[in-house]
Amino acid sequence: MTSGLPMHETVKSHYPDGKQYHLLQELIFPGEQKHRPRENYFRLDEGEYQARNGKLQISQGSVFSTLTFYNAFSIAKWRNNTNIDAISLRLKGVGKCTLELRLATIPSPPPGVPEMTVPMAEGPVVEQLLSSRQLALTEDEEFPLDAVKLADSTSGLLFLRIHAQEDLVLDSIDFVTSRPPVNSVKLGIVITHFNRVSAIQSAVDRLKNELLHIDPNQAEVQLIIVDNSDNCGIQTEGNIRVIPNRNYGGAGGFSRGLLQLVDEGNITHCLFMDDDATCEIGSIQRMMSLFAYATTERLAIAGSLIQLADASTIYEVGGYFDGICHRIHRNLDTRSPYHLLLAEREVFKPNYGGWWFFGFCMKDLAFFPFPFFVRGDDVAFSLTNRFNVLTINGISAYGDTFEAKHNATTSYLDSRSHLVQQIAVLGHGRIRTLKGLGALFLKSLLSCRYGSADASIQAALDVMQGPSFFRQNLDMSSRFPLLRKFSETDRGVPLERRPPGTVVKQLEADSTAKKIAMILTLNGLLIPGFLHRKTPVYQAPGIKARLGQVFCHKHIYYAVTPDSPGELVSLDQWRATRLLCSFALCAMRLAVTYARLQKTYLEEFPGYASENFWRSTYSET
Template identity: 30%
Template sequence: MAGCHLLQPLVFPDPDLCSEQDLYFRLHGPSGASYGARQISFLKGAHLQFDTYFNLFNIGKWYGHCGLRSLGLQLMGRGQVELTVFLTYPDRSWSRLVNEVVTLTPDAPLRFDIPFAAHAPEKGLLFFELRSLTDGMLTWSAWDTQQAPRQMPQLALSVTTFRREAAVAETVRRFRSFAAGSRLRDHLHMIVVDNGRSAGIENDAHVTAVDNENLGGAGGFARGLLAARERGASHCLFMDDDAATPMDAIERTWSFLAYATDPGTAVAGAMISTRHAWALWENGALFDGACRPQFGGTDLRDPGQVFGMEYASTARRPDNFYGGWWYFAFPLEQVRYLPFPFFVRGDDVSFSLAHDFNIVTLPGVVSFQESFTEKDSPLTWYLDLRSHLAHHLSLPSMDVGRRATLRIALWFWARALVPAHYETMAAINLALEDVLRGPKFFAENADMATRRAQIGAMRKTEAWSDMDTPPAEKRRFDPHRRRHRALMKATLNGHLLPFFSRFGNRITLPAEARWHPREVWGAARITYRNEATGKGYTVTHSKRAALRESRKMARLAWRFWQEYDALKARWQAAYPELTSPGFWEDALDMPSSTDRREP
């Protein structure tokens, strides 16, 4: 429609990603949806609701972060309906901004001005409902504005892949199909950084493939960021190689960045676990000695929970808020530091903490991923601890002092000791040892080849393998009884009790219950089993292994305490160097920036 700029078109389910229809719309009465045709058909008496995670409009975020003062709703279809547009507030009755009987047309959209400005929606949400008065269908709708964009972002999508040829090929296929028909195709370009040099992606108008040294996600995204700068992009969007996100989210992100009033505005995508495609894993996270996902477990089928999350996430986020790199869009002009060479794990946290981005989350901007819990291993614990410590040592804004920083390592040690994960304890010790080596060790081992092989060789017991039937259980201690639990805590879950391996509980837990301490109190043998895959593993109480790894932790902790001031100074001095373009150009064997600018 002339003079209008689309902000948020209607999103339909994509069965390849998520078919939980209540996340998109809720249909009542004689009605049905065609996902392929992207239309909803209805008979007289049907009720269509769009107060859903993917299709509600957070006017509070658009009003506060983008200065939006003009808003409209466009509808196309066929039939006579009652249209109602609601503006909702926390702890207040709702307002009906539009309530009209209209006749939808298939060839041209009807547009309705939404008079929201007088209501000062600092924390408001908009959605619409249709009640059918005749038979008909809804074929399209979109929220729009008559305000011109403040800028026209050139958005480079940086995807890092390593020997996941099928996954990245499907991502490229989906993006090419989307870009060919997108109104924003001239403002989007995908850069595929191929760390395995095996994907075989061909270049075209919408996609550029770049072969790269395998320095992990950090190296891949650093290369993608540099390539985005070379293309003259204004913004960069980091995405996983399976890019399991609705393509509509890219347009939604672009539109928000086009209207953002703060040049430091970034958009972080939420994450939903593929195990339960209706349950939120996180909607951004905080780092304060540990990574703390926000709004985890929110049932996205429940409008009340979705509304509560959106109200709470409308205000500007604290300085320790960060977004995961499965989906993170940011302005290149604001970047002072490239990723730190963590290989993987922690690079996204460090990147957000080191910059003063105004990070926003938007409904429907999300990626579907496997649960992190099921990916845990001694290697991931090694990577997590060393990055946690590095954040506090290298970033002045995260300095919490000697005692609190050391407490992080001791907490990792305790969490692995209680469930008898001695291989994880060994990896934790190695992480603390490497942090004590200083940032130079990270620079010299950016490919992590030695450590990955070493930790892989450690992993014998804590490795998933086929398990038809879990071993029989036996319980003498009840972890839900306060007295039994107190005894186990006082004895480090039996590690200070003689012969505990003989009389402690033998239990089986689901994979998602790993690292939940309540059930393992009193257990001397723990079997974890993934019902979906039929795989599992069993760990067994061992005083010898616990003593060996605990002694090593004690020695390293004492060293950390003694060397803390000098260690922190080394880390803070090295951070700018190890996140500079020059460092990554050398590490990735690239021509220098000066050389690339020469004719």
């Protein structure tokens, strides 16, 4: 939780110059969610502390720091994207302590280390002491500390280390600036809801309690809930508006919310949030502060995705699309200062952000979402609007990973959105586009997910009908029966435990010889069946198997852990061969018609990703 202070609060300092200061970042406290590590919020080097009711209670002799995901300050990103040139600290509490302001950095990675796929290894963290003060805090005083010039630091995270000389209670630790905001920020939050009643009601309760102003005429934040299933159970009141909506997926829901914000006319910024993602309210407040001081053109702020099932693992820190979606800084540990500093690096800059948390300025809106239903609509939205996507420490959402949601339906949706974006958004040629489609198809085929492979072929056939297919299938009703059949054939035999003899392999690099054999035999598909290993091999569920591990195995056991219930799938060479032939025919047809198809998409895509398209759509329903 946060202290619930209004954004851009102006406070009188105790500096002799009598300047007024504006809030940039306040502490984010751990809430009621027990599965979230305390190290995401505060780091205890020695002793003990408790965080209760928006206060920190630190025992005498304890050493405590804010070098954490939610409470360190991203000094370089603030400097590079805003007009802030110096920041100060403001503390309020009771007790004696020594307070150190420090800057944490890490050495540059070795040449050639890809920034998107940094390994999970730890590394050295360098700490620089910027200032140290002895403080005797009393209940009715606020202590401002000397300003830190951002130009003096090229990178790293700014944090505090506090040595409690007696039992200490801290009400607030705020980063503030003397500069007034340069941008007005009135935020419209759009949440698209579909059959997640408990999740949406919990999210709205938190927003009402911690962010939404009691007087809608004075509110800096408005909430739009687009109810695609018409069952959210929330009523329109104050600055909360519920819009019943026909289910056109996330693309339709967020577009309906955007239309509402455009019509209101006074909203300056928008935040898209999924109904199955949760975030700290402080992440929203931090985003609003960034927008208030932003100088970067077409700035958009993307929240990192932290895994809901494992709240210490960052699924991605933004994404990059070049025909395939790449997760940047994937699988970093929120509890590791070294990993947090890796996430600060922008050697590989994201070009899109997921809609679990994605904020942007309304005046930068040139295109609405393309009617993909779901999957890929967020990628196209970022690319077509040419947003400069920023990720920053402390702005995130918790949600399920794409691997956890994967099935034949998502394979279909992924394949068609990737294909359309290669054709119409990136303007790729036929060879590169066919390679991209082939990669998606083979991932499923060689993982023994034959329903998903079938779905990729169907996706390509539908895309070849032209953009009008998406208008005619806005609600996907004509495709769901077929996709259910694909999903049924995608599933394996359910088992309560792994089969006897199941091999659990360690992650290791494949040899050059093995890689050549995998390519020449299509990962063993072309090898006679009697030569395949009969013992199953374990794999975590996901978009694809680790092909080196399943090479030449007849059976794959998919389960969350090797000892948990799962499903057994088996290699079916005859079915795989038929799917390969179907894909080859589909690919040849796409190659022959590619020039005409691309011309059509390039001409018509802007019209489908437009405000007029969605106004026309909703005027008809």
